[in-house]
Amino acid sequence: HQQRWPPWSAQHAPMLSELFECEIADVLSINSATNDQLRAFRARASNAIYFISLLEPRRPRIAPLGKPASSLPTALERLGADDPAIRKVQKLAERLRNEASVNVLISGETGTGKEVVARALHDSGNRAKGPFIAVNCAAIPEALIESELFGYEPGAFTGGRAKGMRGLIPQAHGGTLFLDEIGDMPLA
Numbered sequence: 001h002q003q004r005w006p007p008w009s010a011q012h013a014p015m016l017s018e019l020f021e022c023e024i025a026d027v028l029s030i031n032s033a034t035n036d037q038l039r040a041f042r043a044r045a046s047n048a049i050y051f052i053s054l055l056e057p058r059r060p061r062i063a064p065l066g067k068p069a070s071s072l073p074t075a076l077e078r079l080g081a082d083d084p085a086i087r088k089v090q091k092l093a094e095r096l097r098n099e100a101s102v103n104v105l106i107s108g109e110t111g112t113g114k115e116v117v118a119r120a121l122h123d124s125g126n127r128a129k130g131p132f133i134a135v136n137c138a139a140i141p142e143a144l145i146e147s148e149l150f151g152y153e154p155g156a157f158t159g160g161r162a163k164g165m166r167g168l169i170p171q172a173h174g175g176t177l178f179l180d181e182i183g184d185m186p187l188a
Contacts (some may be wrong), residue, residue: 016176023101055129061178077090089117093117093120093121093124094124095103096121096125097121097124097125097126098125098126099125104118104121106118115134116182117174118132118134118178119132119178121176122175122176122178127174127175127176129174129175130172130173130174130175131172131174131175131176132172132175132176132178133168133169133171133172133175133176133177133178133179134178134180135148135168135177135178135179136180136181137179137181137182137184137185138180138181138184138185139181140185142161142185142186145185145186147160147165147167147168148167148168149167149168150167150169150170151164151165151169151170152164152165152167
């Protein structure tokens, strides 16, 4: 028995309509739509009409036994390669991973895997023997940013540690300092 794609029918219309805030005029034919058919949806708020194409989800490709799936280092391979955007990130990371003096800016929305990419880049390069230090910059109070990043000498200020503190930048020497949420830090 072959499953028909897409696996929804008219019973899903109320959920889809509420979720996407749209009117679905052609619900009954969705169940028999082919992958290249377009369907029209009208947004309630703006009355705009949107067209969508029903696509079957991609299935992960499995490499044949006995053949390596990729020549990428394991850390970069773990990022996955089924998505063109991830393959692009892997290729760029492959080029950058052994550059000793390159600073890398990884941007993206919360939850997109910036730290995962940073860790893979660290683990696959010649900095892997050094520490990987991840810091949530948004959690550092403005008054302590300088002390946290650069450290301080004993007795530098009231309330500081008696022995001083080695900053995050010196701690990460020879490795990677991942500054998460750096955009939330004050500019001054």
